[in-house]
Amino acid sequence: MNPPPVRQARSALSLWGERAIEWIIRLCGISAVIFVFSIFLFVFLEGAPLIPDLNWIQVIFSPEWYPTSRSNVRYGVGAMIIGTLSVTGLAMLFAVPFGLGAAVFVSEFCGGRLKETLKVVIEMLAAIPSIVWGFIGLSVMNHLIQTWLPAPVGLNLFNAALLLALMSVPIIVSIGEDALKAVPDSYREAALALGATRWQTVYRVLLPAARNGLLAAVLLGVGRAIGETMAVLMATGHAVNIPTSLFDPIRTLTATIAAELGETAVGSPHYRMLFLIGLMLFSITFVVNLLADLAVRGVRRQ
Amino acid sequence: MPRLPLSRHLRATLWLSGCLVLMLGAGGGCGAGASRSKPRPTVIQNIGSDTMVNLAQAWAEAYQGVAPNLSVEVSGGGSGLGIAALMNGTADVANSSRHIEPEEEAKGAQRWGIKPREFLVGFDALSIYVHKDNPITEISMEELHEIYAEGGRIDRWSQLGITNIPNARTDRIIRVSRQNNSGTYQYFRDVVCGKHTDFKLGSLDMNGSKDVVELVSRTPGAIGYSGLGYRTENVKMIPVSPRKGARAVLPNIATTLDRSYPISRPMFMYTPGQPPPHVLAFLEWVVSPAGQSIVERIGYIPMPPKEAAP
Numbered sequence: 001m002n003p004p005p006v007r008q009a010r011s012a013l014s015l016w017g018e019r020a021i022e023w024i025i026r027l028c029g030i031s032a033v034i035f036v037f038s039i040f041l042f043v044f045l046e047g048a049p050l051i052p053d054l055n056w057i058q059v060i061f062s063p064e065w066y067p068t069s070r071s072n073v074r075y076g077v078g079a080m081i082i083g084t085l086s087v088t089g090l091a092m093l094f095a096v097p098f099g100l101g102a103a104v105f106v107s108e109f110c111g112g113r114l115k116e117t118l119k120v121v122i123e124m125l126a127a128i129p130s131i132v133w134g135f136i137g138l139s140v141m142n143h144l145i146q147t148w149l150p151a152p153v154g155l156n157l158f159n160a161a162l163l164l165a166l167m168s169v170p171i172i173v174s175i176g177e178d179a180l181k182a183v184p185d186s187y188r189e190a191a192l193a194l195g196a197t198r199w200q201t202v203y204r205v206l207l208p209a210a211r212n213g214l215l216a217a218v219l220l221g222v223g224r225a226i227g228e229t230m231a232v233l234m235a236t237g238h239a240v241n242i243p244t245s246l247f248d249p250i251r252t253l254t255a256t257i258a259a260e261l262g263e264t265a266v267g268s269p270h271y272r273m274l275f276l277i278g279l280m281l282f283s284i285t286f287v288v289n290l291l292a293d294l295a296v297r298g299v300r301r302q
Numbered sequence: 303m304p305r306l307p308l309s310r311h312l313r314a315t316l317w318l319s320g321c322l323v324l325m326l327g328a329g330g331g332c333g334a335g336a337s338r339s340k341p342r343p344t345v346i347q348n349i350g351s352d353t354m355v356n357l358a359q360a361w362a363e364a365y366q367g368v369a370p371n372l373s374v375e376v377s378g379g380g381s382g383l384g385i386a387a388l389m390n391g392t393a394d395v396a397n398s399s400r401h402i403e404p405e406e407e408a409k410g411a412q413r414w415g416i417k418p419r420e421f422l423v424g425f426d427a428l429s430i431y432v433h434k435d436n437p438i439t440e441i442s443m444e445e446l447h448e449i450y451a452e453g454g455r456i457d458r459w460s461q462l463g464i465t466n467i468p469n470a471r472t473d474r475i476i477r478v479s480r481q482n483n484s485g486t487y488q489y490f491r492d493v494v495c496g497k498h499t500d501f502k503l504g505s506l507d508m509n510g511s512k513d514v515v516e517l518v519s520r521t522p523g524a525i526g527y528s529g530l531g532y533r534t535e536n537v538k539m540i541p542v543s544p545r546k547g548a549r550a551v552l553p554n555i556a557t558t559l560d561r562s563y564p565i566s567r568p569m570f571m572y573t574p575g576q577p578p579p580h581v582l583a584f585l586e587w588v589v590s591p592a593g594q595s596i597v598e599r600i601g602y603i604p605m606p607p608k609e610a611a612p
Contacts, residue, residue, distance in 0.1 A: 063503060068482045070491075071498040079503070142520060152472035153521045155506065233509075238481075241504040249506050259509055263380065263483040270483075 047275035091164035099172025126170035137235030151247035155237035168221035179213020350384020350397030427553035440550035478526030531601015
């Protein structure tokens with residue numbers, strides 16, 4: 001066997017190497033926490049000086065957004081909150097049935113090559129940059145909606161919701177499919193043994209069993225839709241407006257930040273207000289992610 | 303909280319200009335003022351108005367042919383940024399689509415001892431665009447005010463007597479505007495809505511002059527404002543009258559210069575005090591017929607020949 005001195009030298013070296021690597025891994029793990037926390041802190045500190053100066057009831061409920069007014073500056077984001085919620089809600093109305101349907105199809109009803117092809121194509125859909133979606137909304141969908149639907153203007157709630165639905169479907173499909181795959185095969189075998197049809201298996205056995213995972217898939221889709229900026233900036237029409245129909249132009253919180261932050265004087269109240277809008281978005285996505293996380297925990301417990 | 307006159311691209315610009323100032327200071331001994339008095343016949347820094355950035359770029363390119371050993375570096379960021387850069391010595395020439403404001407001038411005089419000199423270099427006219435199928439023939443400033451300003455009473459085309467726009471699907475006037483910190487937005491607000499009035503909520507706020515025209519060209523019920531140079535064949539430019547009943551005119555060179563077109567504004571270039579010879583030569587070329595022909599080609603209004611002669 002090897003003589004002892006060599007072994008000692010190697011172990012000293014490997015001890016140090018191991019320590020170093022351990023530290024690097026630890027740093028990687030902590031860095032995510034540090035980044036999230038410092039981003040939150042940065043956004044909060046940029047916006048914070050304005051918090052006591054605002055009439056918060058007016059900010060949240062008033063649609064009057066006049067940050068650069070000469071005579072009467074008003075920071076009402078009510079219309080934008082409604083805009084964000086309505087476009088996300090409508091997008092989910094399109095995306096959830098399609099996304100979950102596709103997840104069930106990919107996971108249960110097709111096999112072999114078709115399954116692999118579908119998965120690759122759906123993942124490609126997720127890889128399309130949002131600016132490209134926005135461009136499609138601005139040129140193609142704008143024209144189609146204007147021509148075929150009773151819409152006075154092609155850039156509207158419906159256009160943006162359709163884009164957001166297309167953007168969140170791949171997320172819902174791939175996470176939903178994972179959730180269905182996680183249901184043990186013994187469930188399917190038991191259902192088969194009881195004489196259940198494939199549809200009965202899906203409807204009565206798999207969907208309830210994968211419920212939490214599917215909920216997490218939907219919530220992550222919601223998170224994607226709320227946070228989306230470029231596509232909605234280009235496709236909503238960017239109008240401060242409380243929508244009364246599907247074809248009304250709207251404005252979202254994210255698009256407002258994107259459109260205005262670039263030309264705002266650093267440190268001005270307008271600048272701080274945009275950071276406070278960022279803080280609102282931060283809180284909304286935090287709640288959505290928290291719900292998704294709780295749903296996934298529910299899955300694990302099962 | 304002091305409102306800093308800072309704007310887009312500004313961290314990068316500031317860092318860059320900060321470094322430039324440091325370098326100049328180190329080289330010239332007593333800072334920007336001293337180094338400016340020596341001719342530096344290589345680069346003219348030209349910063350300012352986004353409205354004028356295409357024009358300034360075209361001037362810079364054409365001037366290469368006039369003075370090959372001199373280059374003009376153009377960047378945008380807004381009139382306010384340009385004037386601020388001028389005051390702290392990082393710009394040789396500032397572009398501005400408005401007059402310098404008294405407080406800006408006072409700040410410059412107090413902090414840097416600079417008294418900016420103004421050069422009128424052309425005019426910009428904002429056109430009113432509608433869809434090409436819209437039968438409207440003219441519009442007055444009062445009507446524009448009622449359409450665009452907060453509290454204005456005109457929301458429907460029928461109130462203007464327009465009832466037969468093909469494919470509009472609605473009687474509602476779809477207002478197209480600009481994002482609220484653009485210079486064009488602020489100019490249109492001051493002239494059409496009034497200095498102390500805001501825009502009506504619910505307009506579609508586009509992020510560029512070209513986007514406004516693009517959207518209007520696709521939307522039969524829309525109205526929008528944008529630069530004269532952004533006209534395409536899919537939109538209709540409508541004549542504007544200063545008062546209801548007065549003669550309505552289209553924006554062009556003649557109506558801008560005789561001030562019968564109500565929505566036009568001068569474009570300026572500013573230098574910090576008397577410019578050094580190479581900068582003065584550039585500005586003289588800009589207002590010469592050669593420079594002014596570029597103004598017309600880019601889509602703005604050149605100055606009349608008597609003013610243009612150096």
